[in-house]
Amino acid sequence: xxxxxxxxxxxxxxxxxxxxxxxxxxxxxxxxxxxxxxxxxxxxxxxxxxxxxxxxxxxxxxxxxxxxxxxxxxxxxxxxxxxxxxxxxxxxxxxxxxxxxxxxxxxxxxxxxxx
Amino acid sequence: xxxxxxxxxxxxxxxxxxxxxxxxxxxxxxxxxxxxxxxxxxxxxxxxxxxxxxxxxxxxxxxxxxxxxxxxxxxxxxxxxxxxxxxxxxxxxxxxxxxxxxxxxxxxxxxxx
Numbered sequence: 263x264x265x266x267x268x269x270x271x272x273x274x275x276x277x278x279x280x281x282x283x284x285x286x287x288x289x290x291x292x293x294x295x296x297x298x299x300x301x302x303x304x305x306x307x308x309x310x311x312x313x314x315x316x317x318x319x320x321x322x323x324x325x326x327x328x329x330x331x332x333x334x335x336x337x338x339x340x341x342x343x344x345x346x347x348x349x350x351x352x353x354x355x356x357x358x359x360x361x362x363x364x365x366x367x368x369x370x371x372x373x374x375x376x377x
Numbered sequence: 378x379x380x381x382x383x384x385x386x387x388x389x390x391x392x393x394x395x396x397x398x399x400x401x402x403x404x405x406x407x408x409x410x411x412x413x414x415x416x417x418x419x420x421x422x423x424x425x426x427x428x429x430x431x432x433x434x435x436x437x438x439x440x441x442x443x444x445x446x447x448x449x450x451x452x453x454x455x456x457x458x459x460x461x462x463x464x465x466x467x468x469x470x471x472x473x474x475x476x477x478x479x480x481x482x483x484x485x486x487x488x489x490x
Contacts, residue, residue, distance in 0.1 A: 271417075296478055305467055305481035313477075352420070356477070364410060364422035364435060365479065
């Protein structure tokens, strides 16, 4: 079964600084990879996704992520964070065929923005 | 704009009560999903549906049940709520299926006292 690891439970970044959130997955074939953001009391909003092709993916709100097959990673980056980026970020992996048709999510990284 | 709606947003209810969490979507998606999310924990798939009259259990065992009588509607029911059911419940839908990503509702935060 596939799994997703987000090693950082909490990350604190100063406003205007760069950000990188880590995500590692465990799955044999090429997965479908996603980053979602969840603001307090809200559902999840899709930031970006990777299915195939260019390994650097651009998303909404200035985020990007890079798929590195050799490292089984899909890290999320943003060059300059804003206070409004404070939220919970979830990495997820999906695959086609077999078993329950759902995404597997990591436990999330809580992003705190310092003024 | 949210095209998938969950009601209520917050619910506090006593032990033993029957509850139904509503989820509706206006996108015509065939596939719909329920996830359970505990604080600080990942989301766990508890139910999914591929279309009308189709329901399946997900990876996490749940005492809840679901129905899919109409494409746009996927309610979740707990016959007898218990404090262990306290959690956030997120509904999602997809046009191509889970591996291709979802649209999520805003969630229902359930507290059973």
